Amino acid sequence: MCGILGVVGRTPVNQLLYDGLQLLQHRGQDAAGIVTANGKTFHMHKGSGLVRDVFRTRNMRSLQGNAGIGHVRYPTAGSASSLAEAQPFYVNSPFGIVLAHNGNLTNTDELKSDMYRTDLRHINTNSDSEVLLNVFAHEIAVRVENASLTPDAVFGAVEAVHRRVKGAYAVVAMIAGFGLVVFRDPNGIRPLVMGSNVVDGHTEYMFASESVALDCSGFKLLRDVAPGECVYVTFDGDMHSKVCAENTKLAPCLFEYVYFARPDSVIDGVSVYQSRLNMGEMLAEKIRRQFPDVTIDVVIPIPDSSRQSALQLANALGLPYREGFIKNRYIGRTFIMPGQAVRKKSVRQKLNPVALEFAGRNVLLVDDSIVRGTTSKEIVQMARDSGAKKVFFASAAPAVRFPNVYGIDMPTRAELLATGRDDAQIAAEIGADAVIYQELDALEQAVQSVNRELDVFEASCFSGCYITGDIDAAYLDAIEAARGKGKAQPEGDDPSSKLVDLNLNVAEQNLM
Numbered sequence: 001m002c003g004i005l006g007v008v009g010r011t012p013v014n015q016l017l018y019d020g021l022q023l024l025q026h027r028g029q030d031a032a033g034i035v036t037a038n039g040k041t042f043h044m045h046k047g048s049g050l051v052r053d054v055f056r057t058r059n060m061r062s063l064q065g066n067a068g069i070g071h072v073r074y075p076t077a078g079s080a081s082s083l084a085e086a087q088p089f090y091v092n093s094p095f096g097i098v099l100a101h102n103g104n105l106t107n108t109d110e111l112k113s114d115m116y117r118t119d120l121r122h123i124n125t126n127s128d129s130e131v132l133l134n135v136f137a138h139e140i141a142v143r144v145e146n147a148s149l150t151p152d153a154v155f156g157a158v159e160a161v162h163r164r165v166k167g168a169y170a171v172v173a174m175i176a177g178f179g180l181v182v183f184r185d186p187n188g189i190r191p192l193v194m195g196s197n198v199v200d201g202h203t204e205y206m207f208a209s210e211s212v213a214l215d216c217s218g219f220k221l222l223r224d225v226a227p228g229e230c231v232y233v234t235f236d237g238d239m240h241s242k243v244c245a246e247n248t249k250l251a252p253c254l255f256e257y258v259y260f261a262r263p264d265s266v267i268d269g270v271s272v273y274q275s276r277l278n279m280g281e282m283l284a285e286k287i288r289r290q291f292p293d294v295t296i297d298v299v300i301p302i303p304d305s306s307r308q309s310a311l312q313l314a315n316a317l318g319l320p321y322r323e324g325f326i327k328n329r330y331i332g333r334t335f336i337m338p339g340q341a342v343r344k345k346s347v348r349q350k351l352n353p354v355a356l357e358f359a360g361r362n363v364l365l366v367d368d369s370i371v372r373g374t375t376s377k378e379i380v381q382m383a384r385d386s387g388a389k390k391v392f393f394a395s396a397a398p399a400v401r402f403p404n405v406y407g408i409d410m411p412t413r414a415e416l417l418a419t420g421r422d423d424a425q426i427a428a429e430i431g432a433d434a435v436i437y438q439e440l441d442a443l444e445q446a447v448q449s450v451n452r453e454l455d456v457f458e459a460s461c462f463s464g465c466y467i468t469g470d471i472d473a474a475y476l477d478a479i480e481a482a483r484g485k486g487k488a489q490p491e492g493d494d495p496s497s498k499l500v501d502l503n504l505n506v507a508e509q510n511l512m
Ligand SMILES: O=P(O)(O)OC[C@H]1O[C@H](OP(=O)(O)OP(=O)(O)O)[C@H](O)[C@@H]1O
Pocket: 259, 302, 303, 304, 305, 306, 332, 333, 334, 335, 336, 367, 368, 369, 370, 371, 372, 373, 374, 375, 376
């Protein structure tokens, strides 16, 4: 799950982009990049690591111009450690185009070979986003007339992208000398919002994965970019928009509400915070129904993402809510770290129990989800080591049993704790006395009740039903085989080793 950002302003946007990326940091911790447009020149700086580590004052100074795009990366294709796959990507023809992508394409291999044979374009990395950029660039190129580009030509290019590309994609791109182009896939799987700010009677536009980036930058949330929609803002500030796909439906990824997004964001009309409170309420109902005789002394959240659900669950059950685990504020999110070894080590570094909240008590631990079980196994052990009598474990999301192919790195069934196990076996595996999972329809209801217009979700990791309709067992087998051969994120790839090389790793370019 990456974070993307795009802005057309009236004054230099380098600081605005840097601050915006900081606000989207929770969506990707592996690499960060910014490109600004100054006249017909792009200025680019990107590198491996967190935003605060990638950009130094001298880099910021070089990022001149009143428009730009930015990206924070959580890899789902290619390799976690490859600087070459850090975004934004650049291609020099036509005009010069840069692009940043959140999501994952499901027909990358096919596109790549079309690209080589028909479009005569070379793809130099294993990133699906580089492929997406080249499809877009090709479709723009065939619509250029007399070196000029109309809004209709841009929309035509995005229509063609929607026809050729499958999967999930929220995109911000810039075409040198013309403007900022943003678009969202026809199912609206990944989030993308649009905001504005009026300066001296002129409107500035900002687009971001999450509304939190707009709020804290002084922009007003206008609306979500619609599924299949393209918005084109010229560098002079003229805004044009069109839905560029025929069969569109809004099917946002449920896992955004469960885990990825910040609770203070509003995605597709749903306050993530409110949806998480609702998840807690629904889960409390299930516990009341299924475990009427179980005595629970205290409800303890697993920081960070489960806090709101756990709080509401405790309220609904009339139980005390206690912060039994203290989170080290300097450790990032463990689930989106590359490699199981580093994820495992990080849980212990990140969370430490307050023994007096556990000693002699029956505790109900609440997390937003159990994916690989890395967190839950360690946490249950910590609770037991701290003297808990019984340890129950509740998950605000249903069991994750199927790979995600739309931008979350859970590509193989074998690495998912719940695959092939029932609740009792899962409890045994994590060492808990019992596990309680949210039901899928209850989770959907928790989100839907905040925005009644939402009736479909991308919920494949819980249900095995893939919204784009092109994913079958053979496709999943092929990804698993590729993962086995070391394609995609290598296991054990330790980002701490990357940080040492950080400044050497940084790529800096001024692109004419
Ligand atoms: O079963 P697992 O594979 O461990 O994955 C699930 C866990 O990972 C996430 O936490 P993370 O530390 O990434 O982020 P958070 O601080 O936002 O909760 C999520 O909130 C769960 O706690």
